[in-house]
Amino acid sequence: MIGLTVRKASRLTGTESFEAVASALFAPLRVTDPGPQGFEAVVDHTAIGPVVVARIQAAAATVTRDNRSITSGDMEWIHFNLHHRGPVTAIQDDRSATVKPGELFACDNTRPYRLIGADSLEMTVLCVPRASLGRHATALSRRTALPMSTQGGIGRLLGHALSAVHEDPACQGPSRRYVADALTALLLATFADTTPERASVASGLADRIRVYALAHLGDPHLSAERVAHRHRISVRYLHALFKGGDLTFAAWIRHERLLRIRRDLLDPACADTSTATVAARWGVHDTRHLGRALKREFGETVSDLRRGRRG
Template sequence: MSVVLSTAPLSISDRADFWQDAVSRTFVPLDVDLHEDEPATATIVTRRVGFMQVSTVTAGPQTVARNPRMIARDGKETVTLTLMHRGIAERSQDGRDAIVNPGQFSLSDSRRPFNKVLRQAFSLTSFHFPRSALGVSDLELQAVTATPYGEDEPFSALLAGHLKRLDGSADSVAPTQADRLAAVTCDLLACLIQERHGRMTPQEPAAMQAMLLRIKEYIVRNLANPDLSLVEIASAHQLSLRYLHKLFETEGVTAARWIQQQRLERCRKELARTTSHAPTVAMVAHSWGFASASHFSRVFRITYGLSPREYQATARRHSR
């Protein structure tokens, strides 16, 4: 269900204060300075996709800033990915300045000051999620804020295409698939961040790195399929099994082990959720592609040191 905030019903004199409050409540506390003496109509349409918030903003020229006082006051740890549709954004954070054009996206981290100047009417979509969902280091994240990403490189083009499709279908995502889709988005973004920070093997040709990222995206999208096999993955990308194994050797892990790690991590996150109706271990295992609940329990204990039930019970106790 969408939540719409609009200045359309308000008088010209009331729009600035309303917009300041609307922007801060939708994202994080921000200073908003409108560049128009008579502010044009502005709207924010917000949808939830699992733990991710998707907000489309259409407004007139303005400057948006987050300062140390606001950071100290609210302490929110969120990351916002902003995809520009119309207009140009001038972004600043972590000592960098960037121009973000339509079709490009950029990142900001709520834990440090940032500034965004929009000198003309604009339209954008922001994907807003908890910092903890990314699973990247602070150093990696700081290296990629206030940087424009578009479709001129394989990695960012892959994510840009995913974001555009998600933006167009956010309203129709089934609740049962929402968290999974949010997790896939975070995983793809984490891959981009880590690649840009140089975590992927620098000696490998760019084509191999691009292929590996496409394969990872395919795997993440199909984790719930218990019949997902290395033969299918190789065939879908017109590769030999031998070449598929060679690609994952650059990661220091086998393809099968990487798939198992992804499934285990998603199961762990799902077991840790403190909802009123906690899913059973078998339900969690099957929802992420484990054909056998007993096999899942065995590898979960080996990986995390607790059985799935013990882990789930511990998470619920900590929550209370």
């Protein structure tokens, strides 16, 4: 499924059939229903590049992924669940929360979790490989089973985007990679607006600095000194703005560049473009250590990415 754009809807009767489909789509898990009434569910999913978007309507049930279900061969996902209807309780690690319609919550499938639906429910699930999240995966993993609203701000944009992808998954060919990148970027921005790690960089100035830096990633001379001068602050104050975040300013710039280099290396439209040219496009002119940097950030070398593009 990964790397393809697939649309498939399954109408299921009985927890066994739902468990089989959900396990194949997400990772091995167990499904139990609370009563004698017949269990029914509809699972409609779309794979867009490396991410999967699934729309689930199901009767009351409990979904459990425990240590017996987790194996070393499982695809490592973080699931981001946009809840639409019905009561559901999310449990992971030492966290437990009742999620309301319109709220978003995450689950990390590399650790046990449980979802309890006391009545019929409906949700959209965005499955993102941990490798696609880079170093953000660790911070996001600490935010599982903690609901956040999608009624305003960037969260609202993410909600609209997920609904649009579900209703009209028409992206084909190279465009699917950019749709996947856009969904992942919106997701990271949604969590960045709420995660405690970002509290110290949540000022309007820090946001303006981020926007400026992203617009100038292709400039090989982009640096803390230049950004600080542009915004009339000291370099020390610039670093202080990012203190307490997931990444220092320099590490964040490096990650954002590597993210775009990875995307372009995977893009069939760049098949005839050299790695050096792709890297230079994003401000990296010394490629001697690029392979190791990509491997450290995403678990993939340049050769892996080039092969993935052909796959």
